[in-house]
Amino acid sequence: MNLFASPMDLSNAPGGDQTWLTSIFPPLFSFLAAFSTTNSYVFNSAKLLLLGTIIETGRRLFIWLVERFRIQYSITAEFTEGDPAYEWLIHFLTHEQLWRRSYDFRVFATNSKRRWSIGTGGSTKEPGTKKGNAEYVPTYEQPLLFRWNGYWLDIRRTMSQATNLPFQYGGTSDSGKIYVTLYTRNFAVLTELVEEVRLLYLEVSRPNVIVHMADGPHYAPTSFTWTNVKCKVRRALSSIVLPNGVMESIVEDAKEFIDSEEWYHERGIPYHRGFLLYGPPGSGKTSTIYALAGALGMEIYSVSLASSFVDDSYLQSAASSIPKNSIFLIEDIDCAFPSREERDNQPNGYIPGMPPMDPPWMLASGSRRSSVTLSGLLNVLDGVGSEEGKLFFATTNYVDRLDPALLRPGRIDRKVEYSLATKDQATSLFAQFYPEAQFPHIMPNHDLSTDSHAEVTVTTEGQSDFDSDSIAQLSKEFGNRVPLDEFSIAELQGYLLTCKKQPLEAVKGVADWIVFQRKERKEKSEREEAERERAKRRRRRWQGYIILRLQLRLRQRMKQMILKGICSSRGVDELV
Numbered sequence: 317m318n319l320f321a322s323p324m325d326l327s328n329a330p331g332g333d334q335t336w337l338t339s340i341f342p343p344l345f346s347f348l349a350a351f352s353t354t355n356s357y358v359f360n361s362a363k364l365l366l367l368g369t370i371i372e373t374g375r376r377l378f379i380w381l382v383e384r385f386r387i388q389y390s391i392t393a394e395f396t397e398g399d400p401a402y403e404w405l406i407h408f409l410t411h412e413q414l415w416r417r418s419y420d421f422r423v424f425a426t427n428s429k430r431r432w433s434i435g436t437g438g439s440t441k442e443p444g445t446k447k448g449n450a451e452y453v454p455t456y457e458q459p460l461l462f463r464w465n466g467y468w469l470d471i472r473r474t475m476s477q478a479t480n481l482p483f484q485y486g487g488t489s490d491s492g493k494i495y496v497t498l499y500t501r502n503f504a505v506l507t508e509l510v511e512e513v514r515l516l517y518l519e520v521s522r523p524n525v526i527v528h529m530a531d532g533p534h535y536a537p538t539s540f541t542w543t544n545v546k547c548k549v550r551r552a553l554s555s556i557v558l559p560n561g562v563m564e565s566i567v568e569d570a571k572e573f574i575d576s577e578e579w580y581h582e583r584g585i586p587y588h589r590g591f592l593l594y595g596p597p598g599s600g601k602t603s604t605i606y607a608l609a610g611a612l613g614m615e616i617y618s619v620s621l622a623s624s625f626v627d628d629s630y631l632q633s634a635a636s637s638i639p640k641n642s643i644f645l646i647e648d649i650d651c652a653f654p655s656r657e658e659r660d661n662q663p664n665g666y667i668p669g670m671p672p673m674d675p676p677w678m679l680a681s682g683s684r685r686s687s688v689t690l691s692g693l694l695n696v697l698d699g700v701g702s703e704e705g706k707l708f709f710a711t712t713n714y715v716d717r718l719d720p721a722l723l724r725p726g727r728i729d730r731k732v733e734y735s736l737a738t739k740d741q742a743t744s745l746f747a748q749f750y751p752e753a754q755f756p757h758i759m760p761n762h763d764l765s766t767d768s769h770a771e772v773t774v775t776t777e778g779q780s781d782f783d784s785d786s787i788a789q790l791s792k793e794f795g796n797r798v799p800l801d802e803f804s805i806a807e808l809q810g811y812l813l814t815c816k817k818q819p820l821e822a823v824k825g826v827a828d829w830i831v832f833q834r835k836e837r838k839e840k841s842e843r844e845e846a847e848r849e850r851a852k853r854r855r856r857r858w859q860g861y862i863i864l865r866l867q868l869r870l871r872q873r874m875k876q877m878i879l880k881g882i883c884s885s886r887g888v889d890e891l892v
């Protein structure tokens with residue numbers, strides 16, 4: 317066997333003409349040819365292996381060249397989920413109808429949280445006749461190439477990945493990302509694109525108020541993702557029924573703040589304005605903030621301290637991730653403070669080695685305490701949460717629970733009280749519910765101002781027996797019949813919803829409704845009182861048990877000490 321045969325000698329080897337191969341790798345082929353004279357199978361395999369290697373090398377070289385070209389002649393921008401720019405881009409992609417080229421969709425039976433799904437016209441048998449029940453959201457996971465303003469763009473999306481553990485317990489998360497590759501070296505094109513998508517987003521979302529909610533545990537230690545985004549239809553300021561001038565003054569105040577950034581900076585005053593809206597549930601605190609956000613074109617970032625997963629670090633990272641010119645809303649801010657009941661139930665003293673006076677189930681039951689501490693909250697208000705000209709709003713039903721440190725100017729600059737419905741508010745609500753234009757058939761035929769319905773009582777006596785009236789008169793009558801400071805606007809709204817199209821019935825039936833509500837409230841308060849009594853008894857029993865255990869332990873300890881004393885006086889180690 318001649319291992320060093322000339323390559324040319326190999327042309328006659330089994331396997332046909334390998335001249336071109338042998339000229340590339342002469343020694344190897346010399347060896348293989350020599351070897352293959354006895355084993356043609358090995359020679360063919362080697363040929364294939366070599367061919368594959370060459371093809372693979374060529375393929376990699378090609379990819380490398382394309383990558384080099386991309387790096388040299390393109391710009392890639394990354395948009396991260398949770399950042400407003402991500403939302404802008406999603407709206408842009410939907411607007412550009414890029415989904416038409418997509419072959420991958422996720423199908424949701426529920427409404428997607430973002431408005432970037434594709435509206436479908438129901439079934440193909442009756443196109444456009446029925447709105448589809450599902451939503452189709454393109455995944456954009458395969459790169460999509462399209463043209464924008466004469467430039468080629470490449471879009472690719474990666475989904476967010478999270479472990480099911482909050483980050484305090486080692487959970488991790490990768491936010492979803494969209495990569496946009498622009499095939500140009502001109503950076504101005506990217507800024508142009510971002511500005512266009514931003515303007516488009518503002519245009520598209522103008523009729524809505526965008527509310528970002530922190531409504532679930534958070535998994536990433538570094539960046540906070542506001543994954544729950546809601547589009548609420550913008551509400552007219554005039555639809556909020558408040559005492560005269562209140563809404564206008566809040567709007568004026570907020571506008572003035574937005575326009576006076578320089579003024580604040582010149583005087584070295586932190587550019588921050590905090591509002592506290594307090595009052596009973598359903599009196600319009602949240603609605604005011606939503607209407608204000610709509611009027612000012614701002615987005616809301618909302619955290620509720622009543623949520624169990626919100627603690628100091630959660631609040632801190634949420635607040636620091638809110639962009640400029642937004643509203644930072646903390647709902648139920650009182651949850652960071654103990655209620656009077658909780659304070660009253662505190663044990664008088666701590667007994668080392670003994671369990672707390674209140675059993676754990678007692679603390680947990682009905683407690684709305686948040687894990688956020690006062691110092692954590694103040695840090696957020698003084699620090700990250702107050703930067704960049706954010707408007708800060710807090711709402712509470714229990715203003716008395718709030719610590720004076722929170723209420724000092726600089727943290728809370730303006731307090732607005734909300735109350736249960738006044739007669740004027742009830743009148744305005746009714747007038748809004750039944751616009752004159754929609755009820756032209758209701759004509760005045762009866763002067764209600766002469767009727768004696770100034771105040772409704774628990775009986776139905778005093779109801780007028782009218783058939784129809786003008787909306788203005790009916791509104792007034794409704795206002796007269798609703799007792800002052802007893803029902804919230806939300807409750808009255810709930811009642812009016814039961815007679816959406818019958819304003820006359822609404823006025824006639826309100827007395828019965830009031831009777832029913834009072835009866836229900838009485839029963840509820842009796843039930844609650846009974847529950848409180850039961851809880852008190854349970855607490856007393858538990859405290860008695862703790863005291864008994866404490867006494868037993870003390871008695872044992874004293875016994876041991878006395879025995880020790882006797883032993884030492886007798887000079888023995890132990891009494892027999």
Ligand SMILES: Nc1ncnc2c1ncn2[C@@H]1O[C@H](COP(=O)(O)OP(=O)(O)OP(=O)(O)O)[C@@H](O)[C@H]1O
Binds near residue numbers: 555558595600809
């Ligand atoms: N002053 C008001 N003007 C118009 N609508 C109101 C008013 N108050 C309450 N409503 C209606 O009642 C519902 C609840 O109102 P909202 O959530 O604003 O009350 P809230 O004071 O924030 O209550 P909570 O303290 O429980 O959060 C909304 O649907 C809203 O339309």
